[in-house]
Amino acid sequence: MSKQAEFAVILKMNPMFADLGADELQRLSGLCHTQQLATGEVLFQKGDPGDALFGVRRGQIRIETGASDGSRLTLNFMGSGDLFGEVAVLDGQDRTADATAGEPSELFVLRRQDFLGFLEREPKVAVRLIELLCQRIRWQSERMEESVLQPLPVRLARRLCALAEDFGSEVHISQEQLGIFVGAARESVNRQLQTWRKDGIVDLQRGRIMLHNMTKLTAVARND
Amino acid sequence: MSKQAEFAVILKMNPMFADLGADELQRLSGLCHTQQLATGEVLFQKGDPGDALFGVRRGQIRIETGASDGSRLTLNFMGSGDLFGEVAVLDGQDRTADATAGEPSELFVLRRQDFLGFLEREPKVAVRLIELLCQRIRWQSERMEESVLQPLPVRLARRLCALAEDFGSEVHISQEQLGIFVGAARESVNRQLQTWRKDGIVDLQRGRIMLHNMTKLTAVARND
């Protein structure tokens, strides 16, 4: 399968491009390039011009934002088949977050200029885009509420449930990263996980968390 | 001036519709209705279907979201001339937040069905919409970071500065509401305001906060 055809599949999997015809898809995916990243390598940083949209071919990209004192908040993990960078590429403004490779990664790159040209030729895509952006706003809105109003156990449980949806009952993440993810200290995360382990809700191994009792975990997440 | 012409002005003031021609604007504003709200009356609640976009003709609408335990987080105040509800009206999904009248208010209402019909006839508006949605995503992203990573004095200072931009140096808000606004207890807000009062940065009265030294306040907000 050619790179272009592979990118077309990724696009097709994304709701943003799901209703594109095969011919439209082919024309769009023909505009892409690819880029290699080593672990820890920076794809872009907050403030960089938003001149491209990315699709993950393989590897993992971390989207995160941080304060000057070094404390950071991980917004999302992007894995194989995920698309990101749509926001910046649409209005061309600066990136709102940083993106670094969590593993050796290969990305599809669709440059802003090429994408805008395509959009002008395909007005229907613009309409789908609007819906996608709305979804994102909703998602962010829920995230914000979650972070601000809820105590750590609830935030942690919700995050684990969300990760479970993407990766199954065995989540591959360090407690350090998980802490950054929910905006808490590593030690606090560990202590909470320990109490859950004693209750048989989770099991812990180096770099892995096994979720044994999703029922109880979702109960904590609901915070009734 | 007719109601429609008044609504047209509000639309024109909003970046979302700023580049519309006079004829387009007239056709769009002709689709609106009006609605009256008493103080405390609920316009919509989280979970209601998003079937309309609103413009404030007079009064004040509070956009807020809350947890089941009654703790609430005020997201925004909408005053005369402000537009809101764009997100829900675009994808028709449920409201992400509650909206209640903070004063006796009168609203312009543009129903989803009417708006979509207009959008289909005016593709250029859809493009502008995309940019507006991007801006909103950025704004939310900044809000989230602000809430999660910063200590209370910083959050409070930032909120007061933002309110000052809308309402001038005399902000009309109770400390209770302000606490909900920044996600803190009323008592904590009061204590912080007291220290600022001793420093001559603010002055306090029942239901009002006078901002005397915006320089120092913005310095706290920057958190250097």
Added chain:
DNA sequence: GAACTTATGTGACCTCTCCCACACTCTTAT
């Protein structure tokens, strides 16, 4: 203006979480 309601001011206490310190374990590099 007297009773009542709402908003503000303040102290005491307590809990959560961060930060620091350090031990232990597993993996990788030399």
Added chain:
DNA sequence: ATAAGAGTGTGGGAGAGGTCACATAAGTTC
């Protein structure tokens, strides 16, 4: 094999901010 470096487990102190309790003040209602 040994060293170095991650990732993990735990204890303890400190501090921010929440909760509770109650006093005071400013509007409101009758």
